[in-house]
Amino acid sequence: AQSVTQPDIHITVSEGASLELRCNYSYGATPYLFWYVQSPGQGLQLLLKYFSGDTLVQGIKGFEAEFKRSQSSFNLRKPSVHWSDAAEYFCAVAGAGNMLTFGGGTRLMVKP
Amino acid sequence: SQTIHQWPATLVQPVGSPLSLECTVEGTSNPNLYWYRQAAGRGLQLLFYSIGIDQISSEVPQNLSASRPQDRQFILSSKKLLLSDSGFYLCAWSGYRGQETQYFGPGTRLLVL
Numbered sequence: 001a002q003s004v005t006q007p008d009i010h011i012t013v014s015e016g017a018s019l020e021l022r023c024n025y026s027y028g029a030t031p032y033l034f035w036y037v038q039s040p041g042q043g044l045q046l047l048l049k050y051f052s053g054d055t056l057v058q059g060i061k062g063f064e065a066e067f068k069r070s071q072s073s074f075n076l077r078k079p080s081v082h083w084s085d086a087a088e089y090f091c092a093v094a095g096a097g098n099m100l101t102f103g104g105g106t107r108l109m110v111k112p
Numbered sequence: 113s114q115t116i117h118q119w120p121a122t123l124v125q126p127v128g129s130p131l132s133l134e135c136t137v138e139g140t141s142n143p144n145l146y147w148y149r150q151a152a153g154r155g156l157q158l159l160f161y162s163i164g165i166d167q168i169s170s171e172v173p174q175n176l177s178a179s180r181p182q183d184r185q186f187i188l189s190s191k192k193l194l195l196s197d198s199g200f201y202l203c204a205w206s207g208y209r210g211q212e213t214q215y216f217g218p219g220t221r222l223l224v225l
Binding site for chain 2: 034036041042043044045046049090097098099100102103104105
């Protein structure tokens with residue numbers, strides 16, 4: 001069965017600083033990987049996804065993620081964080097039958 | 113474009129009362145539909161998914177049930193709520209052709225007292 005680990009439960013960065021959120025997955029076949037963002041009290045919004053091809057994928061809001069098969073990782077990055085990026089971020093892997101398995105989430109706080 | 117609606121947005125119910133949460137999707141046909149629960153401080157747990165009308169699969173045994181009476185309507189129900197049913201309930205849809213992206217609704221916050 002697939003699994004996703006987000007090692008950092010909370011991360012605090014200063015506005016304008018760079019950001020990297022870690023995601024490690026376990027899946028036997030070629031993974032389909034996703035990053036979603038959730039603002040308080042809201043649903044999940046898709047930031048980006050990896051299905052195949054270029055291992056560096058670009059998403060919305062200036063986010064990107066890099067798929068590294070050798071490390072079983074799909075880390076999310078942003079070069080300069082804005083206060084509006086404060087939210088909870090979820091990494092997910094799609095398994096058989098399009099079932100998503102989510103990581104536990106990383107809560108991002110942005111200091112002014 | 114496709115949109116997904118959930119209602120109500122917030123619900124406060126006493127223990128032992130029934131529950132009905134509704135999810136509808138517009139702008140697509142024959143979607144796969146999903147119900148997730150997000151308990152406080154925890155990740156997302158898949159509860160049910162459906163690949164078609166009256167075709168429901170349950171991922172976790174519990175006192176909740178799901179129904180899909182129409183192609184783009186997905187209902188989450190309970191006959192008697194428990195305190196542990198409190199949480200944030202999210203509905204999602206995806207296309208039906210194999211591995212496709214899931215898109216989420218705005219969610220329903222349920223508080224059982």
